[in-house]
Each structure stands twice: as C-alpha cells, then as structure tokens.
Amino acid sequence: MSKEKEITIYDIASQLGLSAATVSRALKDHPAINKHTKKKITDLAGKLGYRSNTFASNLRQQKTNTIGVIFHELRSQFMVAVLAGIEKITTEANYDLIIGHSSETYEKEAANARNLFHKRVDGIIASLAFDTEDLTHFAPFVQKGIPVIFFDRVFENSDGVKVIINNRKAGYEATKHLIDQGCKRIVHVTANLKRNVYSERLAGYKQALSEAGIKCKEKYLIINDLTEKASVDAAKKIMAMSPLPDGIFVTNDFCAAVIIQTLKEANIKIPEDIAIVGFNNDVICKIIEPKLTTINYPGIEIGEIVARNLVSHLQGNANMNLTNTIIIKSELIVRASSLRKKTNKSSAKK
Amino acid sequence: MSKEKEITIYDIASQLGLSAATVSRALKDHPAINKHTKKKITDLAGKLGYRSNTFASNLRQQKTNTIGVIFHELRSQFMVAVLAGIEKITTEANYDLIIGHSSETYEKEAANARNLFHKRVDGIIASLAFDTEDLTHFAPFVQKGIPVIFFDRVFENSDGVKVIINNRKAGYEATKHLIDQGCKRIVHVTANLKRNVYSERLAGYKQALSEAGIKCKEKYLIINDLTEKASVDAAKKIMAMSPLPDGIFVTNDFCAAVIIQTLKEANIKIPEDIAIVGFNNDVICKIIEPKLTTINYPGIEIGEIVARNLVSHLQGNANMNLTNTIIIKSELIVRASSLRKKTNKSSAKK
DNA sequence: AAGCAAATTGCAACCGATTGCAATATTTTT
DNA sequence: AAAAATATTGCAATCGGTTGCAATTTGCTT
Numbered sequence: 105m106s107k108e109k110e111i112t113i114y115d116i117a118s119q120l121g122l123s124a125a126t127v128s129r130a131l132k133d134h135p136a137i138n139k140h141t142k143k144k145i146t147d148l149a150g151k152l153g154y155r156s157n158t159f160a161s162n163l164r165q166q167k168t169n170t171i172g173v174i175f176h177e178l179r180s181q182f183m184v185a186v187l188a189g190i191e192k193i194t195t196e197a198n199y200d201l202i203i204g205h206s207s208e209t210y211e212k213e214a215a216n217a218r219n220l221f222h223k224r225v226d227g228i229i230a231s232l233a234f235d236t237e238d239l240t241h242f243a244p245f246v247q248k249g250i251p252v253i254f255f256d257r258v259f260e261n262s263d264g265v266k267v268i269i270n271n272r273k274a275g276y277e278a279t280k281h282l283i284d285q286g287c288k289r290i291v292h293v294t295a296n297l298k299r300n301v302y303s304e305r306l307a308g309y310k311q312a313l314s315e316a317g318i319k320c321k322e323k324y325l326i327i328n329d330l331t332e333k334a335s336v337d338a339a340k341k342i343m344a345m346s347p348l349p350d351g352i353f354v355t356n357d358f359c360a361a362v363i364i365q366t367l368k369e370a371n372i373k374i375p376e377d378i379a380i381v382g383f384n385n386d387v388i389c390k391i392i393e394p395k396l397t398t399i400n401y402p403g404i405e406i407g408e409i410v411a412r413n414l415v416s417h418l419q420g421n422a423n424m425n426l427t428n429t430i431i432i433k434s435e436l437i438v439r440a441s442s443l444r445k446k447t448n449k450s451s452a453k454k
Numbered sequence: 455m456s457k458e459k460e461i462t463i464y465d466i467a468s469q470l471g472l473s474a475a476t477v478s479r480a481l482k483d484h485p486a487i488n489k490h491t492k493k494k495i496t497d498l499a500g501k502l503g504y505r506s507n508t509f510a511s512n513l514r515q516q517k518t519n520t521i522g523v524i525f526h527e528l529r530s531q532f533m534v535a536v537l538a539g540i541e542k543i544t545t546e547a548n549y550d551l552i553i554g555h556s557s558e559t560y561e562k563e564a565a566n567a568r569n570l571f572h573k574r575v576d577g578i579i580a581s582l583a584f585d586t587e588d589l590t591h592f593a594p595f596v597q598k599g600i601p602v603i604f605f606d607r608v609f610e611n612s613d614g615v616k617v618i619i620n621n622r623k624a625g626y627e628a629t630k631h632l633i634d635q636g637c638k639r640i641v642h643v644t645a646n647l648k649r650n651v652y653s654e655r656l657a658g659y660k661q662a663l664s665e666a667g668i669k670c671k672e673k674y675l676i677i678n679d680l681t682e683k684a685s686v687d688a689a690k691k692i693m694a695m696s697p698l699p700d701g702i703f704v705t706n707d708f709c710a711a712v713i714i715q716t717l718k719e720a721n722i723k724i725p726e727d728i729a730i731v732g733f734n735n736d737v738i739c740k741i742i743e744p745k746l747t748t749i750n751y752p753g754i755e756i757g758e759i760v761a762r763n764l765v766s767h768l769q770g771n772a773n774m775n776l777t778n779t780i781i782i783k784s785e786l787i788v789r790a791s792s793l794r795k796k797t798n799k800s801s802a803k804k
Numbered sequence: 805a806a807g808c809a810a811a812t813t814g815c816a817a818c819c820g821a822t823t824g825c826a827a828t829a830t831t832t833t834t
Numbered sequence: 835a836a837a838a839a840t841a842t843t844g845c846a847a848t849c850g851g852t853t854g855c856a857a858t859t860t861g862c863t864t
Contacts, residue, residue, distance in 0.1 A: 112850055123814045128851055138812060153594075155572050159518070160850035163509040163819045178534050187528070191555075200573070202550060205541075222505050223550070244503075332737065361741045368743065387682065391711045393718065393743050462820055473844045478821055488842060510820035513849045 111154040120144060131156065170200045171414065172220035174230040176208050176257065180358070181386040182403045183231075186255065189407020190229060197415045199226070206233040208329070214241040221245060227414045232257040234296045234329065251417050251424050255410045257299050265427050267410045269434040271301050274399045275308025277436045278353045278381045281397070283316045285379050285444045287351030290318070293326045293338050293363065294355040305355055305383070324349065328359075335359040339366035342378075350378055351442075357382040361392040364441065379442040394440035401434055461504040470494060481506065520550045521764065522570035524580040526558050526607065530708070531736040532753045533581075536605065539757020540579060547765045549576070556583040558679070564591040571595060577764045582607040584646045584679065601767050601774050605760045607649050615777050617760045619784040621651050624749045625658025627786045628703045628731045631747070633666045635729050635794045637701030640668070643676045643688050643713065644705040655705055655733070674699065678709075685709040689716035692728075700728055701792075707732040711742040714791065729792040744790035751784055 113127040120127075122141065130137045130145040148154075162168050171194055175183055187203070194201055202223060204216030213233045220228060221244050228245055231254065239262055245252050246263070255267040282290050290313065297303045306325070313320045326341060328334035339362070342349055354360035360382035364374055372378055374394055382389060382398040389396040409430060417424035463477040470477075472491070480487045480495040498504075512518050521544055525533055537553070544551055552573060554566030563583045570578060571594050578595055581604065589612055595602050596613075605617040632640050640663065647653045656675070663670045676691060678684035689712070692699055704710035710732035714724055724730055724744055732739060732748040739746035759780060767774035 110850095114850075124851075125815075125853075126813055128853090129813090132852090136812065141812085155574070157513065157850050158573060159509040159513040160819085161852075163507065163513055163821095163850085164852045166819075168509070178528075178537070179531065181529065184528050184534075200552060203553060223508060224505070332740075358737070358741075365741055365743065387708070388738065388741060390682075391715055391738060392741055393715065460820095464820075474821075475823075475845075476843055478823085479843090482822090486842065491842085507820050510849085511822075513851095514820085514822045516849075 110157075111149075111152045112157070113154075116145060116148050116152065116154060119148060167226055168200075168224050169198065170202055170223065170225045171411075172216075172223070172225035172228045173201055173203045174213060174216050174220070174228065175203065175205045176213070176231055176233045178205050180384070181388075182384045182401055185403025186231075186407035186410075189404040189409075190411040191407075192404075193408050193411035193415060197419070199415065199418075208234045210236045217241040217245075226250065226418055228252040229410055229414060230254050232259075232299065234299065237298065251414060253410055253414050253424065255406055257301055260300050260429075265413060265424050265430070267406055267413070267430045267432065268300070269401060269406075269432050271304035272308040272311070274383070274434050274436075275305030275353070276312045277308070278305075278383070278399055279309045279312035280316075281436055281438065282351040282353060282379055282381060282442060283312060283318070285351070285375070285442055287379055288318060289324070289347065289349040290351040290353060291324045291326060291342055291345075291349045292353045292355075293328070293335075293359060295327060295330050297327065302355055305353075309353060330356045330359045332358075332362055335362035336366050339363040343367065343370055343372065348372070348377065352378060352380045354380065355383050357384045357386040357388050357396060357398055360396055360398075360441075361388050364392055364394075364396070375440065375442050375444050379444055381436075381442050385437060389437075389439065392441075397439045397442035398437055399434055400437050402432060406432055460507070461499075461502045462507070463504075466495060466498055466502065466504060470498060517576055518550075518574050519548065520552055520573065520575045521761075522566075522573070522575035522578045523551055523553045524563060524566050524570070524578065525553065525555045526563070526581055526583045528555050530734070531738075532734045532751055535753025536581075536757035536760075539754040539759075540761040541757075542754075543758050543761035543765060547769070549765065549768075558584045560586045567591040567595075576600065576768055578602040579760055579764060580604055582609075582649065584649065587648065601764060603760055603764050603774065605756055607651055610650050610779075615763060615774050615780070617756055617763070617780045617782065618650070619751060619756075619782050621654035622658040622661070624733070624751075624784050624786075625655030625703070626662045627658070628655075628733070628749055629659045629662035630666075631786055631788065632701040632703060632729055632731060632792060633662060633668070635701070635725070635792055637729055638668060639674070639697065639699040640701040640703060641674045641676060641692055641695075641699045642703050642705075643678070643685075643709060645677060645680050647677065652705055655703075659703060680706045680709045682708075682712055685712035686716050689713040693717065693720055693722065698722070698727065702728060702730045704730065705733050707734045707736040707738050707746060707748055710746055710748075710791075711738050714742055714744075714746070725790065725792050725794050729794055731786075731792050735787060739787075739789065742791075747789045747792035748787055749784055750787050752782060756782055 113124045117124045117127045126137060127145055130142045131149060173190065177183060191201060202220060202225060206213035206216060210233050213236055227250060239259060242252050253265045258266040258268060279290060292306060292309045294302045294306060297306065310320050326338045328338055354363060360380055364380060367374060367378060374380055382396045385398045385400040389398050413424055416422040463474045467474045467477045476487060477495055480492045481499060523540065527533060541551060552570060552575060556563035556566060560583050563586055577600060589609060592602050603615045608616040608618060629640060642656060642659045644652045644656060647656065660670050676688045678688055704713060710730055714730060717724060717728060722728055732746045735748045735750040739748050763774055766772040
C-alpha cells in the first residue's frame with residue numbers, strides 16, 4: 105500500500121542529464137530526437153515505471169481523446185453489438201469511450217449530454233430516447249464545433265451525420281412477406297412514432313398493405329414501449345380481436361418473442377393461426393419456438409461505420425460535415441414463425 | 455461551427471474585478487466566500503457558459519474521479535444488470551466509468567488493465583475472463599494503493615474485496631431440486647473450472663449427489679464455453695448417452711435455453727424425459743418453452759454493492775481493506791422446465 | 805581548417821484550476 | 835475608539851507535458 109511518488113518526465117530528464125523537452129519528444133517518438141538518446145530515455149522510462157499524465161497532456165493540447173456515447177438502452181443484443189463495433193474502431197484509434205444511457209427518457213439523455221459536454225469529449229455518438237422531441241441538448245456541441253453523429257434513432261431532417269437502415273423498406277418487406285404467406289389481417293406492434301425507426305417501418309407496412317389492396321385498419325396498430333409487460337398486453341389485445349388477426353409484424357424481437365409465448369399459452373398456433381415477423385435478429389429469434397422470422401439489423405457494422413466516420417473526422421482525414429446520411433443494408437430472414445406456405449425455399453430449417 | 459474561446463475562471467475573475475482564487479472557491483461552494491459574491495460569480499459563469507476544465511483540476515488534485523470496469527462479456531443480462539447497478543451508484547457519487555471488456559481472454563483483460571492504469575483510474579471493478587490464471591496484471595494497482603474490487607468471477611483466496619454469491623450452495627440447491635423431482639442421472643453443463651463460480655457450483659452438484667447416494671459420473675460432466683454452438687454440441691452429446699440422462703443442471707440460462715431447444719427438436723420432452731435447471735434468471739427463462747427453472751442471481755444488487763463499497767472507500771468513509779468477501783443472497787426459482795411432480799406448490803404457472 | 809547545413813537539444817512560456825498562507829475588510833468585544 | 839476576533843479575498847506556487855524558437859553540436863564540403 106506504499107503510495108510511491110509518480111515518475112515524471114522531469115525525473116527521467118534529470119537522471120539522464122537531459123531536458124524535459126527532450127524526454128517528452130523522445131517518448132512521443134518525435135523525429136528530431138537522436139535514436140540513441142531516444143533509446144536511453146524509453147529504457148529508463150520503462151525501468152522506472154513511468155506513466156504519462158494524461159491530464160497534463162490534455163490540458164496542454166486542449167483535447168481529450170475521448171468520445172461520448174449516448175444509448176437509449178443497453179439491454180438489447182443490437183445495442184451491445186453496436187457498442188462492440190464502436191469499441192473496436194475507437195480503441196484501435198486510441199480513443200476512450202464514456203458511455204451514458206438514457207433508459208429511454210429525454211431527461212436522462214439531456215443530463216448525459218450535459219455531462220459529456222462538461223467532460224469535453226472530442227465527439228459524440230448517439231441514438232435518441234423514446235420521448236426526445238428536439239436536439240437542443242446537442243446544440244452546445246454544434247456551437248463549439250464538436251462533431252455529433254447519430255445512428256438508429258435519429259431526426260431525419262436534422263443536420264449532422266446519421267447512420268441508419270432503410271426502415272421503410274424493411275417494414276415494407278416484412279409486411280409484404282406476411283401478405284405473400286396469405287395473411288390478410290395484419291397487426292403491427294410498434295413503439296413511439298416520434299422515432300423515425302418506428303414511423304418509417306409503419307410507412308412501409310402501410311405501403312405494402314395498400315399495394316396489396318388491403319385496407320389499413322386503425323385497430324390493427326398497437327403502440328407500446330416494448331417492455332415485457334407491454335408485450336403481454338399487446339398479445340392479449342390481439343387475442344381479443346374478432347376475427348382473429350392472421351399476421352403480426354412486431355418492431356422488436358424480444359417483444360415478438362413474448363407475444364408468441366403468450367399466444368401459444370392461449371393455444372393459438374404459430375404460424376398456422378397467426379404468422380409473426382420480428383425485427384433485429386437477436387439471438388432470441390433462434391430460441392423461441394417456432395423460430396422467429398425477422399429483419400437482420402447488423403449492429404456491429406453500424407457501430408464500426410459510425411465510429412470510423414467520427415474518428416477519421418477527428419483525425420482530419422475526412423470531413424464529416426460533407427456527409428449527411430449513410431444507409432446500411434438490412435434484409436429479411438425467413439424462419440418458421442411466418443412460414444405457412446411450403447414455397448420454393450421449402451421448409452425453413454426446422 | 456465557430457469555435458469560440460473557452461471561458462476560464464480568469465475571465466470571470468477579471469470581469470468582476472476579483473481573483474481567480476475567489477472564483478475557484480466560489481464555484482466549489484467554499485464556505486469562506488461571501489454569499490453575495492458567490493452569487494455574482496455563479497451567475498456570470500452561467501451567463502458566459504463557463505465549463506470547468508477537468509484536466510486542470512485533475513492535474514492539480516492528482517485524482518481522476520474515474521473508475522475502471524473490466525467485464526468478461528457484455529452480452530448477458532446479468533452483466534448488463536451489474537453494470538446498471540454500478541452506474542447508478544457511481545453517477546450519484548459523480549464518478550465517471552471507463553468500461554473495458556475482455557471477451558473472455560486473459561490477453562485482452564491484461565491490456566485493459568494496463569490501459570486503465572495509464573488512465574489513472576481511482577479504482578477498479580473487475581470480473582475475470584475464462585482463462586485468467588493469476589492477478590499479476592492487477593499488481594500495479596495494488597502497489598500504488600489503488601483499490602481493486604472483484605465480483606462474480608474471483609480468486610477466492612486472493613487479497614482484495616470480493617462480492618459473490620454462495621455458488622456452492624446454489625449448485626447444491628439446483629441439483630437437490632432435480633433429485634427431489636426424481637432425477638437419477640443428472641448431467642452438469644458448465645464452463646472453465648478455473649473460475650470459482652463454476653468449480654463451486656460443481657462442488658455443490660457433487661455434494662447433492664453424494665448426499666442422495668448417487669454416484670457422480672465423469673461422463674455426466676460437460677465443460678464448454680457457453681456459446682451457442684457449444685450449447686448445441688452439449689445437447690447432442692447428451693442425446694447420445696445411453697441411457698438418456700433425466701436431468702441437466704446448466705450453469706447459464708442462455709446455454710440451457712439452447713439445449714432445451716435442441717432437445718425438443720429431437721422430440722425429447724422437457725421436463726418429462728429430461729428436467730432442466732439453468733442459472734442467472736435472465737429474461738430468456740420466461741421466453742423459452744417450457745419456462746426455465748433457474749437460480750436468481752441479482753445483478754443490480756451486486757453492482758450496487760460493489761460500487762457502493764468502492765465509492766465509500768475512495769471517499770474515505772470506509773476502509774475497504776478491512777472487508778474481504780461479501781456474499782449476496784441467491785435463490786432457486788422453480789418453473790416448468792424441471793417440474794415433474796405436481797407437489798405442494800402445485801403446477802408452476804403454466 | 806574555415807564555412808555552412810543539418811541534426812539535436814534546451815529554454816521558457818504556456819494550459820486552467822487549486823490551495824496554503826498572508827493580507828485586508830468587517831464585525832464584535834471591551 | 836482601540837483591540838481582538840472573524841470573515842473575505844488575493845498572492846503565487848504547483849500539478850506535468852507540450853512546443854515555438856533559439857542555441858548548440860555534429861557532419862560535410864571545399
């Protein structure tokens with residue numbers, strides 16, 4: 105427990121009869137320093153257990169080498185995957201991450217933003233909470249020229265870079281698939297329509313219905329917060345409908361899994377009575393019985409792209425401000441939960 | 455995009471004809487400063503958009519107000535819950551978190567430790583990777599008197615504070631429950647026995663068997679890495695046994711769920727043919743069919759306790775070094791996957 | 805060996821907040 | 835009203851690394 109004194113460049117300098125400036129440069133591999141002295145310095149630094157003081161360095165250089173991340177929720181595979189992608193790129197580039205999560209409330213999101221602002225992060229990566237209605241809490245960053253990049257939950261018409269998938273197309277494909285499977289009464293379970301991801305998927309849903317000449321009924325739209333309880337309620341609401349719907353497009357795999365579970369307990373057969381499609385391609389898709397048809401939302405790639413954009417902007421290799429929106433590919437993955445017709449693809453692996 | 459100059463205490467001081475020292479004290483609510491001047495200062499600071507420079511402050515105070523967290527994996531409900539618990543306490547106490555994850559390898563764990571050491575965190579919270587064999591990578595912290603606290607995956611005989619559950623007891627109860635349900639040939643699927651959590655659960659398993667006069671067979675012990683693939687393999691191994699086992703105690707819910715799924719596909723009935731108990735009480739327990747009996751491992755509480763201990767040590771309110779091990783309660787939660795006898799508790803909710 | 809270019813190294817002023825101690829202002833005591 | 839006590843404020847050094855510019859050393863040319 106003996107708290108030894110920290111070694112500084114001054115200690116190294118005096119032990120070698122050099123100046124602190126030389127030591128500083130040597131440790132950063134500055135080209136002006138003689139190879140031979142450089143070696144002496146790094147050797148001694150190693151021996152003494154020198155560790156550079158980030159604060160002194162940050163203070164002088166006026167930058168923190170830290171990126172702030174604001175997530176609405178961490179309990180989803182998708183989000184963790186995005187995080188892993190971000191982490192991979194940022195650690196390679198030697199940036200630290202400060203992670204804040206909003207638990208889906210605007211209030212905490214704004215508090216996180218303030219905190220990160222005070223911590224002087226060099227850049228921000230964010231996905232919005234359910235109830236965020238404007239981006240004023242990010243204004244301080246914009247004013248100071250600190251780059252902000254959004255993914256997944258974004259304001260489509262805002263400035264700043266956004267990395268998203270084509271949610272409308274995904275919603276369209278999910279619904280179209282159900283229609284192709286013979287569904288006529290298709291429920292859509294989704295969340296707060298203020299969020300682009302949900303409103304766009306809904307738009308795709310409506311488009312597919314209208315193209316098929318199916319009228320979109322108000323009562324077939326269920327909006328909730330995707331929690332376990334809300335999912336059970338949604339299932340009950342669906343069971344109470346008469347006639348029973350024959351298809352459900354759920355905007356989230358976990359919610360879809362709970363709905364399947366609840367319906368099965370009521371002896372409703374999936375997919376024979378009701379076919380179901382989820383969204384995200386979480387592991388849960390393969391654990392629920394029947395396995396869940398879903399939209400693959402590639403989290404790692406999104407995280408990597410988001411981070412790569414931010415980092416190269418910060419390093420001056422590219423100017424983010426020229427970019428506006430980056431759209432990542434997503435695709436429908438068909439599994440048993442929606443397969444009623446034994447079509448070309450034959451039976452999905454059982 | 456106009457990068458305005460940052461406001462410092464000197465700016466505030468000169469605008470008010472005061473000294474920087476006074477401004478600094480006023481902003482920290484130092485008792486020696488006159489209420490009236492204090493108000494003038496905070497008002498102006500607000501108006502100018504002053505934000506304190508953490509680096510200057512950290513540099514001067516020689517502490518970072520940052521806690522490092524080393525996780526072996528983030529993709530589990532349990533770990534995310536622990537993180538949420540830690541976050542709750544540390545943000546209340548105004549500490550930042552730097553999170554590193556080892557992906558279950560010693561190498562990355564050590565790299566994370568080095569990084570956090572260089573970042574000069576004030577304290578460390580860690581859970582060990584599968585293949586970590588010693589704690590030398592934490593030695594630098596100990597030497598400098600930086601507190602390190604472990605949870606879940608720990609070395610039981612090491613110095614330092616550990617927060618764990620009684621894994622032996624949990625393993626015993628899980629196995630005993632299976633025995634009580636009439637199981638005689640009980641398989642145990644677990645992971646690297648270097649980790650206390652797994653070796654202890656195994657010990658509990660053996661104890662329960664021996665008390666019931668059941669011989670513990672080598673071939674009934676399956677050790678893997680708990681991934682999806684490994685879980686499928688484990689299930690196949692089990693199906694190949696003759697006679698078929700009639701009970702499985704799995705050390706992890708996700709792995710248990712995959713095994714259930716795989717067994718069901720082979721037309722094995724759960725729990726009639728084989729009863730199954732998992733570990734952790736992840737949400738997946740309630741989604742898998744039948745619902746999974748498991749051990750409740752209270753992540754949030756563990757996170758809170760770990761963080762509370764560390765924070766109060768750092769704040770000088772308590773000395774962690776007097777504590778050695780904190781044991782949290784865990785309990786068996788019985789659900790359908792193991793219920794063969796309709797006993798006193800009658801049928802678990804269907 | 806003088807002259808000049810290139811390679812190394814050092815000087816000293818930052819970056820912005822903190823804090824022990826001294827100085828000044830205000831209030832209370834006698 | 836002077837002395838003593840208390841409340842406020844300022845001085846100036848400090849934390850440790852960085853960097854423009856100057857100084858010094860070394861190498862090369864003729």
